[in-house]
Amino acid sequence: MPGARRWEVLASERLQDCAVFSVSRLLSRSPRDGGEHAFFRIDASDWVNVVPITTAGDLVLIRQYRHGAGEITLEIPGGMVDPGERPAAAAARELLEETGYGAAELSEIGRSNPNPALFGNRLHSFVARGCERVGEVRNEGNEETAVELVPRAEVTRLVRGGNIDHALVLAGLYYLELFERG
Secondary structure (H helix, E strand, O other), X not given: XXXXXXXXXXXXXXXXXXXXXXXXXXXXXXXXOOOEEEEEEEEOOOEEEEEEEEOOOEEEEEEEEEOOOOEEEEEOOEEEOOOOOOHHHHHHHHXXXXXXXXXXXXXXXXXXXXXXXXXXXXXXXXXXXXXXXXXXXXXXXXXXXXXXXXXXXXXXXXXXXXXXXXXXXXXXXXXXXXXXXX
């Protein structure tokens, strides 16, 4: 049985610009039978998320309303990488804007594709150590976050209980676990 093969992209057409992402239709040729098929892709900037740990060892989490789920979620800070911005700068900016906390040390702990069936962008996950409150929350646009300090020992219970269920947040928390194992 042969391995997986790349499809040839014959054409790409942007269908919709939705401010924080766009939707494209790809016409691609199957490597198996040569047939042409349409696929849809969501094009977005790279994203960052940050696992912030205070000097006391608590995680700095945020609660915010998410329109897709129609619920208030418990998450780590994160957002989009602006054009020309490095992921580490975006992570520090998002941490400060959404929480009012700054970090003594910021390290990238992993990169992933949010969903390769639909997205072509990357999520850059960071750990921020030595976090201390340095200012007020400065949400921009339509964002509104509330800061919540959570003891690290509580995170597993919150994940298992479904209180933290955002897949990209779970990826960041898992990257932290792998990073700390060495």
